[in-house]
Each structure stands twice: as structure tokens, then as C-alpha cells.
Ligand code: ADP
């Protein structure tokens with residue numbers, strides 16, 4: 001008798017939380033288990049090609065589903081790579097093993113639920129419909145097979161067992177029906193067929209099941225029931241299908257399944273290119289940043305396929321840093337199957353694809369800006385900071401790529417505007433793009449410096465993000481206009497008449513100014529009569545060079 005092992009503590013709590021709350025659609029357990037089976041076959045398929053394995057018949061790789069009403073079980077079987085004993089422990093005994101997930105144990109707010117939804121809770125979704133789960137697995141190349149079992153998601157045990165071929169068999173013992181939940185429906189063949197079509201149609205391997213069909217007997221009017229082992233999925237990868245035949249729901253399901261996001265994507269970019277390099281790309285802009293997005297755990301990159309064969313996850317060379325939020329995949333017949341991570345950097349084809357993908361993402365974002373402002377702003381609010389850091393970090397190398405994507409709050413429009421919009425509204429004698437930094441739009445709006453510029457009916461960009469001013473400084477110009485911080489130096493907005501008046505006032509008050517200068521000599525570098533004030537009596541103004549805001553940001557930076 002094997003000793004029963006407890007799940008790691010956080011796993012148990014997470015499982016309970018998940019089983020009871022996150023997925024309103026319990027039916028997704030099917031897609032999770034099928035996608036795991038498909039991943040396992042992908043791994044064996046790839047191994048057999050790259051290592052030229054003789055004993056793997058790639059034509060027979062498949063997923064088999066079996067329904068047993070008497071036992072109330074569903075079985076999902078694959079002949080993929082299988083799991084060793086250690087892998088069963090590691091993969092099914094703990095959750096969120098990436099460590100990126102710092103589970104908050106003391107509250108169960110909606111926010112938590114959202115967080116969980118972003119993680120690969122895949123396998124555990126079985127416990128949403130089953131109170132007992134058995135896994136029998138044999139790793140390719142190994143002699144030994146193991147049996148993993150967990151009841152009520154309350155710990156698990158592993159024993160040795162027999163299995164002829166490599167792969168994994170998962171058996172779910174369905175829960176009893178309750179007043180609100182009907183689990184019996186998952187024992188119905190039409191339900192399972194529908195779920196496979198809905199969530200797993202694009203899986204590259206046949207998903208087979210015995211299906212009863214009533215058929216007309218030959219040479220007779222009678223019908224008979226025959227059982228046919230049918231392939232339930234169409235097996236065409238989504239990205240190889242015609243764009244116009246794909247529904248939003250299909251894209252959404254594909255994305256949420258493959259990239260483990262609880263939310264549908266904000267935008268889908270599906271493109272197919274033929275030429276010196278040919279490829280299909282299916283890219284997604286998430287609607288929310290993943291929880292670990294701003295941590296070091298987040299890995300950018302696209303999945304890479306070669307003629308439909310999965311090669312690797314998160315090929316980072318395919319996505320530039322400033323678009324690192326983009327998820328998706330690239331499938332190209334021009335890539336060698338044996339390409340390694342180390343080779344990616346130097347592969348010319350891959351670099352050509354990466355360049356085109358970057359351009360494509362930019363043009364799609366600009367299109368979104370033109371056609372669906374609201375959606376673009378949603379994108380900007382989620383990932384805009386990334387774009388601004390992109391401008392800043394690359395010392396202007398990406399100016400052309402990124403400058404038209406930027407948005408800042410406008411004093412005149414009372415909303416986010418692009419630099420292009422700003423410049424197109426500038427009157428003839430306005431030479432510079434005015435901006436000012438501060439903590440918030442409300443605070444900036446009250447600054448004395450703002451008043452005068454607004455009075456002159458000039459538009460000001462309010463910069464509220466730490467990186468904003470640095471980004472503009474790197475940009476240096478936009479459409480040949482320079483940027484001008486209105487809290488700095490001389491704005492030269494005054495008319496000759498106003499200037500003359502100021503000169504006279506300064507002369508008349510020379511004694512006062514000198515007295516102030518003397519009194520504040522350690523504090524400020526000069527005291528002047530100003531043309532920059534309307535109703536405020538005094539304004540502190542930085543000399544040209546580093547602004548107050550930039551000094552503040554730099555002072556906060558760790559050394
Ligand atoms: P994810 O698929 O996101 O990694 P899951 O919880 O769905 O998370 O699965 C956890 C891990 O268990 C997988 O990464 C894989 O290593 C292993 N696994 C699950 N199902 C299978 C299977 N049918 N064959 C081989 N390995 C599997």
C-alpha cells in the first residue's frame with residue numbers, strides 16, 4: 001500500500017478555491033485535459049523527428065476518449081511522451097510550480113480569483129467534475145509505469161503498475177449529481193462531441209471516440225445502430241485556417257486555452273505571409289497584463305512551429321522588448337526542426353520574420369487607434385508604460401517604430417491624445433510641443449505655470465508617469481517640433497508690450513528684488529518679475545536642463 005502524500009499546502013487551498021469558484025464553466029476540464037494530452041504528443045513527435053527515433057510511428061499518435069455510464073467514468077488517453085514517477089509528483093502534486101505565484105492566503109476577493117484564472121490550473125480542473133482521478137503513465141524510453149490517484153483532491157498516492165506503451169491514461173470518476181449541478185451530462189456522447197468541437201477542434205492529432213450511429217441497413221428500410229470510432233476534431237490548426245471562417249469565439253477559446261488567460265484577448269492579429277520567408281502568425285494582445293508581467297518571472301516570446309510541428313515555447317527573439325506583452329505563435333516551413341534556442345539569435349529567416357512581426361504589430365495598433373479609439377485607450381492604459389519605456393530604453397533607436405503610438409493627456413481635449421493630433425492642432429507660430437509633469441492630471445491643472453499657457457489658448461500635455469519626461473527627452477523631436485517643459489526656462493510667450501512692462505516693473509522694484517535675492521540666496525538662483533503668471537503671485541521655475549520632476553524620479557531610483 002502506498003503512503004498517501006499531501007498536496008503542497010498552497011495547492012490544496014488553491015484547488016478548493018478553483019473548484020468552487022473560478023470556472024463558472026465546469027466543462028472546460030475537457031479542453032484542459034485534451035490540451036495536456038496534445039502537448040504530451042507534441043513532445044514525443046518533436047523528439048522522434050529531432051532524434052530520428054525509429055520506434056515512434058508518428059501516424060498513430062492520437063487521443064482516445066471513452067465514456068462509461070456504468071462506472072460513471074470518462075477516460076482520456078494519449079500515446080505521447082508520458083510521465084516518470086518524479087514527473088507525476090512534480091507536475092500533478094503541486095500547483096503554480098513556476099514560483100511566480102505568491103498566493104495570498106488570507107482573502108478570497110474577486111481579485112484573487114482573477115489571479116488564479118491566469119495560471120495553468122489545467123490538470124486540477126478535473127476535480128471540478130470528478131471526486132476521484134486516476135492517472136496511469138509510462139514515460140517514453142522507460143520500462144516502468146506508475147499509477148497516480150487522488151480522491152476529493154485530498155492528497156495523492158503513487159504506486160507502480162503495468163502499461164505496455166508510453167503515454168498517459170487519465171480516468172475521471174464523476175461526482176454525483178446535485179440539485180444545481182448535473183455531472184451525468186458529461187457521460188453523454190453528444191455533450192463530449194460538442195465540447196471537443198468547441199474547444200479542441202484545432203488539435204493536430206485525432207481525438208477519437210466510439211460513437212453510436214443509426215444507419216440504414218443495406219438493401220432494406222430498417223435501421224441499425226453501429227458503433228464507429230470517429231475522429232471528433234477537424235485537426236486543422238486554427239492559424240492555418242481562413243481568417244474569414246474563424247469566429248471570435250474560436251479565437252477567444254484558442255487564446256484562453258493556449259495562453260492560460262482567464263480573459264479573452266483585446267485584439268487578435270492573424271497574418272499569413274508568402275515570400276522570401278513564409279509563415280503564419282497568430283498574435284494576441286491580452287486585455288489585462290499577466291500578474292507577473294512587471295516582474296522578472298515574465299518571459300516574453302512566441303511559440304514556434306515548423307510546418308505545424310511545435311518546436312519551442314517563448315522564442316524571445318521573435319518579439320522586441322517594447323512589444324513583450326504580445327502572446328501568440330509563429331509557424332513557418334522555412335525553419336529547421338532542429339533549431340535550438342542558441343541558434344535562434346543567428347537564424348536569418350527567424351530575424352526576417354521577427355522584423356515583419358514587429359512592423360505588423362505596430363501597424364495593427366495604429367489601425368486600432370484609427371478605428372476603435374476606446375479599445376486603443378484600453379490597450380494604452382494597460383501597456384502604454386511598456387511602450388514609453390521602449391522609447392526610453394533604446395535611446396531613440398525605436399523612435400520611428402513607437403512615436404506614433406504614444407498618448408498623453410491633453411489640457412485642451414481633456415483626454416489622451418497622440419503627438420500627431422497635438423502637432424496637427426498647433427497654430428503657425430507655436431514652435432514647440434508644451435508639456436508639464438506632475439503626480440496627477442488634477443494636481444498639474446492647478447499649477448501656476450499651466451494657467452498662463454492655457455490662457456493663451458495653447459495645448460499642454462500633462463505627463464503623469466515617471467517615464468514620460470525621459471521618453472520625450474529621448475525622442476527629442478516629433479515631426480521636427482521640439483518639446484518644451486513649461487515649468488522650465490523662458491517660454492517666450494509674452495508680447496513686446498508685456499515684456500516692456502515687466503522690464504519697467506523690475507526697474508521700479510529693483511530694491512525689493514535685490515532684498516529677496518539676498519534673503520533667498522541659498523534657496524534659488526535668481527528672482528525675477530515674471531510674464532508667466534496670471535492669478536498666482538509666485539512660481540518656482542527650474543532652469544533649463546533637468547526638470548524638478550526628473551530630479552524627483554532620479555532621486556527615488558535605487559543606486
Ligand atoms: P500546464 O499544462 O499549463 O503545464 P497542467 O496542470 O495542465 O499545466 O499540467 C501540468 C503538467 O503535467 C504538464 O506541464 C505536464 O508536464 C504534465 N502532464 C499533464 N498531463 C499530461 C499528459 N497527458 N502527459 C504527459 N504529461 C502531462
Ligand code: MG
Nearest residue numbers: 032036122123
Ligand atoms: Mg495544461
